[in-house]
Amino acid sequence: MRHILQIAVVGLMLTGPVWAQNLNREHGGDTYAAGEAVTQTLSATGDVFAAGSVITTSGSASGDIHAAGFDININTETGQDLYAAGSSVTITAPVGEDVTAAGYSVRSTSTAEISGNLRFFGRNVTIEGPVSGAISAFGGTVHLNAPVEGDAWIVGESVTFGADARIDGTLILSAPDEISVPDSVIPAVRITREPFDQHRIMQEWNENWGGAEMPMLPVWLSMFSAFLISAIFLLVLAAIFFTFADDRVEKMRRRVTRQPLQTFLLGVIGLSALFGMVPVTALTIVGIPFVPFAIFAILVVWTLGYLLAAYAIARRVFVAFDGTDDPTIMVKLVLVGLAICAVAVLNFIPFVGWVVNYTLVLFGVGAMTAGLLSIWIPDPDPALEADLITPSDDV
Structure with missing residues (x-):
């Protein structure tokens, strides 16, 4: 959780x-x-x-x-x-x-005393605060200038040690060049040097990460478990938005059912802009470190768009069967759960399942795009828009 x-x-x-x-x-x-x-x-x-x-x-x-x-x-x-x-x-x-941190530049200062283990992943990694446990530092450049009471595992293209660096346990060191480690940091007898091979390191990492023996499950049970985990995640995400941004969600939900064609076209535009961020960001050269963030943004917006559109369709069906126009959060979550199950069943239909899922994503992204544009470009005549709304629009 x-x-x-x-x-x-x-x-x-x-x-x-x-x-x-x-x-x-x-x-x-x-x-x-x-x-x-x-x-x-x-x-x-x-x-x-x-x-x-x-x-x-x-x-x-x-x-x-x-x-x-x-x-x-x-x-x-x-x-x-x-x-x-x-x-x-x-x-x-x-x-x-414990501390676990990842980024382009990751640093702990001398006042950051870590009572447990420290795990840093980044292009530039600097450890200046004392660590009571073990450290794992993976980066392009790694600088250690702090006492470490436990073991250390350091992997980097460039590794340096400051005057306050000390390792009381053992050191596993991987670097492309022969790194000189002062005796004041750790005696040579407690150092294990491993060749710096990025491909081999990542391969071992993946093998060890997934190498734990797990009970074998039937295929259907494995698929059901994966679906259950995904459904729980989406329900938790929906609950957070219903709690903290319910009014905004309702506005976007109504847009999906009121203006489906316009919302669909806005979804095409919004998703195209997101995918276009990746090559455009990379072409600026200085923006290359931010390409992973752009890809992650696509994944997040894709998921949120899918969830929003599924909920909007479920609400429309719910009202069509004489459901209340103002359901409780619990009813909304039940509708989201039913929508997720229905769409999951459609996935077993070749081609049709993909088309339905992708269409839902476009509807959801379109509603989010419209909401974003309404913030940046306010309506010049909101009274006119209010006059055009009929009671049937509340569905």
Whole structure:
């Protein structure tokens, strides 16, 4: 469930333009913050979920912190684990347990004391805060300038050590050149050197990741398990949007049923623009590091568009069978679940299943595109639009 919530928060971040204002709310003991720029002084008793272009936090949090964005600065004393993903990630405060961070530039400062394990993945990795557990550092350049009480696994094209670097356990080192490790960091007898072969490293990583023996399941049960996990994820995502952005969801849902042709065409335009981001970003050269973010944005928008359109069609059928025009959140979630099951069944029909799924995505992306354009280009005469709405439009 934790990983589902992490992905959901990233989805909230990437669909930030849907809201006219930032999100800042406590719910169920957890703290949620999302927006273009999130600056928060925390005093959280539970977990913290933050998403935005620029995230800067201070204060304290008793539980875990999950942060996703472009520029992330965590100056919050974290009681348990810290998870962060962004272009630039900087950690400047103590963490009670483990740290897992990924980005182009990932750094822990001298004030960021890590009580558990540290795992850094990035182009430029810098570790300056003391680590009580083990470290795993994978990057283009890796710089260690902190004491490590446990073992270390360092893989990088360039590896350097500062004056404060010390490894009390063992060191597994992979680098393309012969890296000189000072005796003050670790004696040579406790160093294991492995050849730097990126292809072999990734192959071993994949094999070890998927090499655990699992009970063999029948094919049908494996497929059902995969469907069940996907359905639960989509239902959790729908519940979050129904809770925090229900009005906006309803506006986009009505657009799908009121103006299907226009919404479909806007979906074609919106999805084309998203796919066009990838080559255009790569052609700028400086934007190459952001290509993965563009691809991830496509995946998130595709999923959200599919979910929105499936819900819109289910609501339309529900009203056609004398359902209420203002259902509760529980009824909405039931409709979403039924829609997911119906579309999943259609997937077993060759060609037709793909066409239905793709059409739903275009409808959903079209409604999201229209909502985004309505924020950037306000209606010059909203009264005229109101006059054109008839009671039947509420369906």
